[in-house]
Amino acid sequence: MKGLVFERNLPRFAASRLVSVVGGSGRGVGVGPLRLTDVDPPELPGPQWHRVHPLLAGICGSDLSTVDGRSSRYFEDVVSFPFVPGHEVVGTLDDTDERVVIEPVLGCVPRAVVPPCPACAEGRTGGCERVAFGHLAPGLQIGFCRDTGGGWSAGGLVAHDAQLHAVPDALSDDDAVMVEPTACAVHAAVAARVEAGDTVAILGAGTLGLCTVAALTYLTRPATLLVGAKYAHQQRLAEELGADVVVVPGQLARAVRRRSRSLEASHTLTGGCDVVIDCVGSDESLAQALAMVRPRGRVVLVGMPGRVSLDLASLWHREVTVTGAYAYGIEDTGGLLRRTFDLSMEVVAAKGLGRLVSARYPIDRFEEALAHAGAAGRRGAVKVVFDLRARERHRGAGTDTKGPVP
Amino acid sequence: MSPRPGFVLEVDHSTPSTLFWHGEGYRLEQLPVGSRVLYAPEPVDALADPVGAIRRALDEPLGDAAPLRSQLRPGMQLTIAFDDVSLPLPPMRRPDARQLVIEQVLELAAEAGVDDVVLIAALALHRRMTDAELRHALGDRIFDAFAPHGLLWQHDAEDPDQLVHLGLTDQGEDVEINKRAATSDLLVYVNINLVAMDGGHKSVATGLASYKSLRHHHNAHTMAQSRSFMDQHRSELHSSNWRMGRLIAASGVKVFQIETNLNTDTFPEQFRFLQRREWEWTARDRAAFLASSTALGATPSRIARSIFHSIRAPHKMSSVQAGEVEAVHARTTENVYAQQLLEVDGQSDILTMGLPYICPYNVNSIMNPILVACLGLGYFFNMYRGQPLVRAGGVVIMSHPTPWAFHPGHHPSYIDFFEQVLAETTDPAEIGKYEESFATDPWYIHLYRTGNAYHGVHPFYMWYWCAHALEHVGAVIVVGGERAAVRRLGFKPASSMADALEMATDVVGRDPSITHLHSPPLLMADVQ
Numbered sequence: 001m002k003g004l005v006f007e008r009n010l011p012r013f014a015a016s017r018l019v020s021v022v023g024g025s026g027r028g029v030g031v032g033p034l035r036l037t038d039v040d041p042p043e044l045p046g047p048q049w050h051r052v053h054p055l056l057a058g059i060c061g062s063d064l065s066t067v068d069g070r071s072s073r074y075f076e077d078v079v080s081f082p083f084v085p086g087h088e089v090v091g092t093l094d095d096t097d098e099r100v101v102i103e104p105v106l107g108c109v110p111r112a113v114v115p116p117c118p119a120c121a122e123g124r125t126g127g128c129e130r131v132a133f134g135h136l137a138p139g140l141q142i143g144f145c146r147d148t149g150g151g152w153s154a155g156g157l158v159a160h161d162a163q164l165h166a167v168p169d170a171l172s173d174d175d176a177v178m179v180e181p182t183a184c185a186v187h188a189a190v191a192a193r194v195e196a197g198d199t200v201a202i203l204g205a206g207t208l209g210l211c212t213v214a215a216l217t218y219l220t221r222p223a224t225l226l227v228g229a230k231y232a233h234q235q236r237l238a239e240e241l242g243a244d245v246v247v248v249p250g251q252l253a254r255a256v257r258r259r260s261r262s263l264e265a266s267h268t269l270t271g272g273c274d275v276v277i278d279c280v281g282s283d284e285s286l287a288q289a290l291a292m293v294r295p296r297g298r299v300v301l302v303g304m305p306g307r308v309s310l311d312l313a314s315l316w317h318r319e320v321t322v323t324g325a326y327a328y329g330i331e332d333t334g335g336l337l338r339r340t341f342d343l344s345m346e347v348v349a350a351k352g353l354g355r356l357v358s359a360r361y362p363i364d365r366f367e368e369a370l371a372h373a374g375a376a377g378r379r380g381a382v383k384v385v386f387d388l389r390a391r392e393r394h395r396g397a398g399t400d401t402k403g404p405v406p
Numbered sequence: 407m408s409p410r411p412g413f414v415l416e417v418d419h420s421t422p423s424t425l426f427w428h429g430e431g432y433r434l435e436q437l438p439v440g441s442r443v444l445y446a447p448e449p450v451d452a453l454a455d456p457v458g459a460i461r462r463a464l465d466e467p468l469g470d471a472a473p474l475r476s477q478l479r480p481g482m483q484l485t486i487a488f489d490d491v492s493l494p495l496p497p498m499r500r501p502d503a504r505q506l507v508i509e510q511v512l513e514l515a516a517e518a519g520v521d522d523v524v525l526i527a528a529l530a531l532h533r534r535m536t537d538a539e540l541r542h543a544l545g546d547r548i549f550d551a552f553a554p555h556g557l558l559w560q561h562d563a564e565d566p567d568q569l570v571h572l573g574l575t576d577q578g579e580d581v582e583i584n585k586r587a588a589t590s591d592l593l594v595y596v597n598i599n600l601v602a603m604d605g606g607h608k609s610v611a612t613g614l615a616s617y618k619s620l621r622h623h624h625n626a627h628t629m630a631q632s633r634s635f636m637d638q639h640r641s642e643l644h645s646s647n648w649r650m651g652r653l654i655a656a657s658g659v660k661v662f663q664i665e666t667n668l669n670t671d672t673f674p675e676q677f678r679f680l681q682r683r684e685w686e687w688t689a690r691d692r693a694a695f696l697a698s699s700t701a702l703g704a705t706p707s708r709i710a711r712s713i714f715h716s717i718r719a720p721h722k723m724s725s726v727q728a729g730e731v732e733a734v735h736a737r738t739t740e741n742v743y744a745q746q747l748l749e750v751d752g753q754s755d756i757l758t759m760g761l762p763y764i765c766p767y768n769v770n771s772i773m774n775p776i777l778v779a780c781l782g783l784g785y786f787f788n789m790y791r792g793q794p795l796v797r798a799g800g801v802v803i804m805s806h807p808t809p810w811a812f813h814p815g816h817h818p819s820y821i822d823f824f825e826q827v828l829a830e831t832t833d834p835a836e837i838g839k840y841e842e843s844f845a846t847d848p849w850y851i852h853l854y855r856t857g858n859a860y861h862g863v864h865p866f867y868m869w870y871w872c873a874h875a876l877e878h879v880g881a882v883i884v885v886g887g888e889r890a891a892v893r894r895l896g897f898k899p900a901s902s903m904a905d906a907l908e909m910a911t912d913v914v915g916r917d918p919s920i921t922h923l924h925s926p927p928l929l930m931a932d933v934q
Contacts, residue, residue: 251825258822263849 003153026374057151086151469730607651
């Protein structure tokens, strides 16, 4: 079975980084450590594990960081090579043909760590302290672990019972593949602790930014939600998903200032937003977030940052809280504890997030797919996915609801 | 030899191309045969002895005013207010008309033993002038005598301690003006009149007023009812100012108005071709045109802007009159009309205009898109008496690069207005709902009071200035403008004049009549 494998190969890693810096994200695939090869289906690690045949598998920003050689060295000890990428997956169970989405975090339960770490004991699997331990090879998620496989392979992957979520018939495959990124957005929306009447700004309107717009407007009641979106299609989608004010990123600080009737000093608003959600994760976006959040306000990092250079004087002086929002688990929504993925499915259904899937590629056109994903904004796209349904159609289990690959 | 009157040229096959201003540059356009080109009268002669004329005006005032020297006495409080950096355009060579006039007023005050004298730049909601601009307008002697001692003020329309509310007009309009000016024993106002809109009661009632007062006439309704605001008798803007001016007088504020007319000699020798009729260009004019347009074409816009803004106009004072406000202004307006009026027979389907690099609100600054609109649809469109040069439902074609560029220090609220308000609506009547929030925004107020920023509400006024034109015309096309900026204004971009004329036929039909408003110098069309 054909699949994409990411190997530990430092020269290729460096070459990929160089090419992506020069040519753009996703362009370094040809010289990088990702290759298309025959992949054997992974072994089942235990009795509660299942084989999953991917139908659609998304290309995420963190995947692109990895392929581009841009990801932080922080992750070195929490991945294991070689691995098959792909953690945004809708597939079918090998044994029952049931359609499922994967909650990819490899916490204590899949790792058979007993007793579970405090985070997993509370259901906060994203905060698992044992992602590098247990009976599986290190890997914070399926798609970064040698033993589990990933969604970018026709050979499929394995997932634990605890990681499987049945997909209602009402959700199309396109909807379903958006459940995982939307779960990240749901977690971020909850972590933002938005109160009624708050002014909230979201930086970035790629997949994560748009899903966060959807999650925030579904789960919370900000007085004003402002979004900085670079491209016209992103601006349109942000408005459709419920943003009150959508401007290009360079105008966002001014739009926030106008609404907060703030003054400015040292290129920083004296007032500003109650909450800023950074869905980009760059030096610039973080600096912008700190410049537009109010004193004692909250900045939530949803986009995966790497090494950044940042002046933190305003954070110190204005007592700003900066918090990360990674993955999912259990969310406390007004005293009610719910699984993030359950909430995510509601958001996806209510907001019709399947519309964010812009292009589908067969796995053998991975170089085109990654180049497309790396330039998604410029090319009018949002989410680019691998389409592995040919095998499923062959098995008579196709659930395609949208058009063919581009 | 007296200056030649204006001239309406009908374009034929032998007519040379017509010069259009195009921001910090110019273009030659071949207008279709049959088009009319309006050329302004030539600049009138300058006063041979301006200082003598000023002294005569002060000694022999118009209306029921007493000579200035008889109104001055020891122990009195004297305030001299003067027009700000928005006049004249371009800034004139030294000595500025304000300097000449104020020097004479101060001389009389000194002779009379008046000690308590304050000068106030009548900014209204315009930006504060820089020291260099004040020094240029007033001359070194006055600046050095007053500024270091805190006696040279800039009107602050946001300082409640500097304002006094004089009451309401019979139309319920608040009259709130500068307290020092209103409570002085005598307020001398020194004006520069370049166009018919300036001066009269507008000098004090607008130049020294607060937002609370200005909002009564600086709004979409008033401006749409000012047809045109260059024609005082058909201008609701002026009616409101006149009501306020009369209330100011009735409140006991003694105003001694001094108005100056400048001639329309606008550009120095190296740019003289700009105000010559093209068929009369000499070899030297052609060479100057070619050399300057080639050089400007290769010059970054920032540098071209600074070259043009360094131009000092050879304007000369052509008359000066002083005394009671209305009597003075009647004479001033006569002089403006005598110099600028051009009889034009009827309207046309299309009005074309080339817009220069400067308007009253971007001296030493950037001509941002809102100011482009205001210059074209506010000022140039309204340079008429009788009826507009373009028929109702017609098309205005403006030539300007219209960059999406703003001076962040001078026009901060313009940026937000452009990004946020015009993104939603370009209807002058609609934008009013955002006015209050811009007018009271503490950041804009801070920048207006302490920096060199126009007041937060000012971009609204610029858009209101366009209200009459926007209501009247069927479409506005901008030739050579930055497309995104032009579209944001609600106008249509065209890459060439030929394209623009073709696009205009969609609105006005085939074989349209075309009139081109040639400038400089300024002209005012008396449309029959």
